[in-house]
Amino acid sequence: xxxxxxxxxxxxxxxxxxxxxxxxxxxxxxxxxxxxxxxxxxxxxxxxxxxxxxxxxxxxxxxxxxxxxxxxxxxxxxxxxxxxxxxxxxxxxxxxxxxxxxxxxxxxxxxxxxxxxxxxxxxxxxxxx
Amino acid sequence: xxxxxxxxxxxxxxxxxxxxxxxxxxxxxxxxxxxxxxxxxxxxxxxxxxxxxxxxxxxxxxxxxxxxxxxxxxxxxxxxxxxxxxxxxxxxxxxxxxxxxxxxxxxxxxxxxxxxxxxxxxxxxxxxxxxxxxxxxxxxxxxxxxxxxxxxxxxxxxxxxxxxxxxxxxxxxxxxxxxxxxxxxxxxxxxxxxxxxxxxxxxxxxxxxxxxxxxxxxxxxxxxxxxxxxxxxxxxxxxxxxxxxxxxxxxxxxxxxxxxxxxxxxxxxxxxxxxxxxxxxxxxxxxxxxxxxxxxxxxxxxxxxxxxxxxxxxxxxxxxxxxxxxxxxxxxxxxxxxxxxxxxxxxxxxxxxxxxxxxxxxxxxxxxxxxxxxxxxxxxxxxxxxxxxxxxxxxxxxxxxxxxxxxxxxxxxxxxxxxxxxxxxxxxxxxxxxxxxxxxxxxxxxxxxxxxxxxxxxxxxxxxxxxxxxxxxxxxxxxxxxxxxxxxxxxxxxxxxxxxxxxxxxxxxxxxxxxxxxxxxxxxxxxxxxxxxxxxxxxxxxxxxxxxxxxxxxxxxxxxxxxxxxxxxxxxxxxxxxxxxxxxxxxxxxxxxxxxxxxxxxxxxxxxxxxxxxxxxxxxxxxxxxxxxxxxxxxxxxxxxxxxxxxxxxxxxxxxxxxxxxxxxxxxxxxxxxxxxxxxxxxxxxxxxxxxxxxxxxxxxxxxxxxxxxxxxxxxxxxxxx
Numbered sequence: 067x068x069x070x071x072x073x074x075x076x077x078x079x080x081x082x083x084x085x086x087x088x089x090x091x092x093x094x095x096x097x098x099x100x101x102x103x104x105x106x107x108x109x110x111x112x113x114x115x116x117x118x119x120x121x122x123x124x125x126x127x128x129x130x131x132x133x134x135x136x137x138x139x140x141x142x143x144x145x146x147x148x149x150x151x152x153x154x155x156x157x158x159x160x161x162x163x164x165x166x167x168x169x170x171x172x173x174x175x176x177x178x179x180x181x182x183x184x185x186x187x188x189x190x191x192x193x194x195x
Numbered sequence: 196x197x198x199x200x201x202x203x204x205x206x207x208x209x210x211x212x213x214x215x216x217x218x219x220x221x222x223x224x225x226x227x228x229x230x231x232x233x234x235x236x237x238x239x240x241x242x243x244x245x246x247x248x249x250x251x252x253x254x255x256x257x258x259x260x261x262x263x264x265x266x267x268x269x270x271x272x273x274x275x276x277x278x279x280x281x282x283x284x285x286x287x288x289x290x291x292x293x294x295x296x297x298x299x300x301x302x303x304x305x306x307x308x309x310x311x312x313x314x315x316x317x318x319x320x321x322x323x324x325x326x327x328x329x330x331x332x333x334x335x336x337x338x339x340x341x342x343x344x345x346x347x348x349x350x351x352x353x354x355x356x357x358x359x360x361x362x363x364x365x366x367x368x369x370x371x372x373x374x375x376x377x378x379x380x381x382x383x384x385x386x387x388x389x390x391x392x393x394x395x396x397x398x399x400x401x402x403x404x405x406x407x408x409x410x411x412x413x414x415x416x417x418x419x420x421x422x423x424x425x426x427x428x429x430x431x432x433x434x435x436x437x438x439x440x441x442x443x444x445x446x447x448x449x450x451x452x453x454x455x456x457x458x459x460x461x462x463x464x465x466x467x468x469x470x471x472x473x474x475x476x477x478x479x480x481x482x483x484x485x486x487x488x489x490x491x492x493x494x495x496x497x498x499x500x501x502x503x504x505x506x507x508x509x510x511x512x513x514x515x516x517x518x519x520x521x522x523x524x525x526x527x528x529x530x531x532x533x534x535x536x537x538x539x540x541x542x543x544x545x546x547x548x549x550x551x552x553x554x555x556x557x558x559x560x561x562x563x564x565x566x567x568x569x570x571x572x573x574x575x576x577x578x579x580x581x582x583x584x585x586x587x588x589x590x591x592x593x594x595x596x597x598x599x600x601x602x603x604x605x606x607x608x609x610x611x612x613x614x615x616x617x618x619x620x621x622x623x624x625x626x627x628x629x630x631x632x633x634x635x636x637x638x639x640x641x642x643x644x645x646x647x648x649x650x651x652x653x654x655x656x657x658x659x660x661x662x663x664x665x666x667x668x669x670x671x672x673x674x675x676x677x678x679x680x681x682x683x684x685x686x687x688x689x690x691x692x693x694x695x696x697x698x699x700x701x702x703x704x705x706x707x708x709x710x711x712x713x714x715x716x717x718x719x720x721x722x723x724x725x726x727x728x729x730x731x732x733x734x735x736x737x738x739x740x741x742x743x744x745x746x747x748x749x750x751x752x753x754x755x756x757x758x759x760x761x762x763x764x765x766x767x768x769x770x771x772x773x774x775x776x777x778x779x780x781x782x783x784x785x786x787x788x789x790x791x792x793x794x795x796x797x798x799x800x801x802x803x804x805x806x807x808x809x810x811x812x813x814x815x816x817x818x819x820x821x822x823x824x825x826x827x828x829x830x831x832x833x834x835x836x837x838x839x840x841x842x843x844x845x846x847x848x849x850x851x852x853x854x855x856x857x858x859x860x861x862x863x864x865x866x867x868x869x870x871x872x873x874x875x876x877x878x879x880x881x882x883x884x885x886x887x888x889x890x891x892x893x894x895x896x897x898x899x900x901x902x903x904x905x906x907x908x909x910x911x912x913x914x915x916x917x
Contacts, residue, residue, distance in 0.1 A: 073755055081689045104689070120612040120659065122689050127755035128696025148549060150292045150350060165551025182695045183754065184556035192551065
């Protein structure tokens with residue numbers, strides 16, 4: 067488990083119509099996060115096809131991430147998250163944490179905190195105990 | 196049994212274990228504010244002090260063992276601001292969510308909390324006596340609490356207010372003396388073993404006025420019938436009023452009041468004929484009378500007119516008397532005025548807990564710039580290298596050899612889809628249909644009023660795919676603008692903002708082509724063209740532009756390759772004595788070229804014609820576009836001020852300096868620089884029409900300036916296009 071933010075590798079950004087995204091069969095080994103009705107953040111390298119000739123599918127080097135134990139994640143969120151993130155697992159949420167735009171993938175026993183790479187240093191500084 | 200001591204106004208005050216600061220002061224016969232009834236309930240401002248640098252601390256609710264240095268509150272005015280401490284630890288905040296918040300840990304509050312828990316609700320109970328002081332109730336509801344370890348913000352569904360009742364304070368002549376206590380205060384002091392001497396206990400009917408001795412201490416109570424009771428202290432028992440301000444802060448149906456806060460029948464004291472009703476704001480009965488005569492006949496109006504109830508105790512003392520005053524004058528008992536957070540004074544640190552300044556983004560080259568010793572500045576929402584230490588050398592590298600600059604901060608967006616061209620035709624004032632694949636064009640973004648709010652580039656990649664750029668500071672606004680409009684038009688397009696995920700390096704200078712050839716770009720695009728190519732092993736979108744006025748190529752690439760690309764260019768550039776340039780040099784370079792910075796050189800009402808960018812608006816295109824009607828309308832109106840170039844033989848004083856023509860105001864400068872290449876001062880700025888014409892010379896801070904076309908450097912553009 068990373069002790070600090072690391073650039074998230076093997077990430078794709080997918081933009082298409084909500085219908086096409088719903089029809090896309092993403093392989094099970096991919097982590098697919100719904101950023102918006104027309105947008106997905108996909109972590110993993112297994113190929114997939116979006117049934118939309120105009121879909122944007124690009125590699126995206128713009129994210130940093132760090133895994134937290136569930137307990138550590140909850141403690142961090144209690145101190146820095148002014149909204150109530152979902153506590154059920156697995157779940158996905160996004161919003162401001164420590165005043166920065168953050169995405170939370172709450173896996174079964176741990177939480178992936180994803181931050182735009184341009185704010186990774188700031189995030190580390192703000193949540194440092 | 197001594198619990199320790201603290202400093203009070205230069206002397207040591209001992210306290211016993213469990214003492215509050217006020218009890219300790221009373222043991223030493225000290226009244227922290229010099230007079231006034233002490234309530235020991237936190238309802239008045241008569242015991243506020245400055246504890247360890249924090250002002251407006253209620254001595255009755257502060258544990259003595261937690262302070263080391265206490266100073267009295269000044270008799271008049273506010274205490275001095277504490278010295279600035281740049282290294283103070285931020286106040287921590289904890290965000291909690293629960294079903295029920297109970298405020299007050301007495302019998303009623305505890306019972307209410309237990310009942311809610313028994314019903315399966317999650318309950319949090321806060322009791323000021325235990326150090327958890329509720330400061331306010333905000334919409335949500337959200338309850339804000341001050342605790343010994345920091346602030347707590349609690350979102351909840353219901354609030355139970357069990358804060359008890361406050362005792363009425365006396366408003367009669369002599370109320371400012373020492374030795375006056377409420378019944379509750381006397382009980383607290385008795386339990387603490389403090390002897391009040393000969394006491395006189397009086398009710399409202401028995402109280403005429405207090406008489407004092409030469410030291411300002413009460414010596415007797417005068418009854419309304421003229422009789423007197425000589426005493427050392429007075430215990431006043433004037434009735435009680437519900438302590439319900441926190442409940443009144445809550446929205447309709449959000450709070451339940453229990454215990455004495457609900458059951459105590461509010462005492463409405465007799466309206467005094469004179470004296471100070473609101474000690475915090477020093478409001479007298481006479482002042483209230485004056486306001487009432489002028490129409491301030493409602494609680495809310497009287498509060499606003501007099502400021503009664505807006506001071507330290509937030510109406511804890513004066514509210515019953517204000518009710519009494521209005522009932523006496525108008526014959527009607529009015530409800531208390533609106534209660535709003537905060538109920539207690541807070542420090543700036545407590546107020547700011549959990550708040551953050553907007554973060555400045557860092558490009559993927561941020562660490563590189565810092566390693567190079569760059570002076571980093573926040574510009575347009577980003578950390579950017581202002582200079583690497585020698586702006587002149589950076590400037591010369593661009594003009595004479597080759598240089599690289601980090602332009603990753605530019606807004607970048609992909610727009611694709613069947614309706615992409617149609618959408619851009621409506622968004623931009625240029626004819627997008629004439630931009631061929633592989634070509635790009637400088638564009639303005641106009642709002643509905645025809646004012647310029649951003650500029651950038653449209654690059655056509657394929658028939659249905661475009662790459663847009665925006666200014667560094669305007670990218671977020673531009674994205675919202677484009678998304679909102681295209682959503683309302685129901686265009687069949689896909690939009691992706693790539694600003695944070697793509698880096699961009701500008702390779703600029705007369706030897707730029709040579710350097711790029713050395714790192715693998717053999718066939719660079721022509722001016723305003725673009726292509727995809729591998730440069731130093733990194734796949735790049737290569738744009739040929741000319742912001743600096745020299746041969747320039749922007750290499751846009753995935754941000755995780757920025758350092759690799761920068762390093763390769765730096766190493767190969769050593770052959771050409773390459774030096775990176777910062778923003779200071781870049782701004783000077785672009786100013787020599789007369790390129791505007793939207794937001795610096797433009798204003799909120801800058802039309803394309805006023806900034807002399809009418810060429811960027813194509814009114815002949817057969818499409819409507821945002822701002823078209825406004826541009827057509829304003830184009831018929833003579834321009835009364837315009838953005839122009841100024842040049843002078845001496846340096847201009849500063850950006851923002853005013854231009855004069857004789858005694859007439861003639862405009863101001865928006866960007867200034869000394870041009871090494873041209874050996875003269877150059878500037879952009881606004882010029883006013885004076886009479887029928889615009890002046891051709893002005894004076895700026897004593898410097899004679901000529902009004903010229905703003906493209907000072909290489910006006911034919913041969914260097915950038917070459």
